[in-house]
Amino acid sequence: MTETERPAPSRALIRSLDPEQLALIEQHLLSLSDNDRYLRFGYPAIDEQISRYVAKLDFGRDELFGIFDAELQLVAAAHLAYLDAPGQQHMAEFGVSVSPELRGRGYGQQLFERCVVHARNHGVSRLIVHALSENAAMLKIARNAGASVVREGTESQAYLELPPADFGSQVGELLAEGLARTDYHLKSGVKQVRGVIDLMHEIREGVRDARDQTKP
Secondary structure, rough: OOOOOOOOOOOOOEEEHHHHHHHHHHHHHOOOOOOOOOOOOOOOOOHHHHHHHHHHOOOOOOEEEEEEEEOEEEEEEEEEEEEOOOOOOOOEEEEEEEHHOOOOOOOOHHHHHHHHHHHHHOOOOOEEEEEOOOOOHHHHHHOOOOEEEEOOOEEEHHHHHEEOOOOOHHHHHHHHHHHHHHHOOOOOOOOHHHHHHHHHHHHHHHHHHHHHHHHH
16 A cells, blocks of 8 residues: 555544553553663663653643553553743643554654644643654654754754644633543443453353352
8 A cells, every 4th residue: 555545544532641540651651662662761761760750740730641442551642741940931842652553543643733732722832842863753743743853963852833722722622632531431331341241251150160060
């Protein structure tokens, strides 16, 4: 299939993440390969470093977004970190990771777009992406959005100037979040029903085995 014949990536439902999902965030990041960790963090992060990163996530200041599969496993996550240094109060930094088996679906791009809307709605005027210069996928996402990219040896920085929030960005984010949370709760309900069915099946099998063992 050629590039022109390849179907457009389907839109994922992206919801904001809560502190209750810290374990899923950690599980997702720990599942990344050594090279993926290197590209995501800019260094070959070991398990202990990832665990410390997750433990320090500040949900009161920053925002995290995620994409879940049918089993409610976190398969892609984005971190929108608000900067608070002097002169950076209206800036935020973007970071993203996608599970290897789901690459090529546009999840990174969609998470970036979701973060752009959220940043606009919260007064951010400049979005920053720090990436290794070899991280072509991340830099492509930034360039596609119109960001200017400055390369400094092995590292690159992308800067995207954001317009102010408007009615469309505010309503669009509310709708996107509502749809994603509804989808999450539906998946959770289906998963619970499956669990009950599996438990009932195990009980029936156990009763049948016990009955067979007591037969003369």
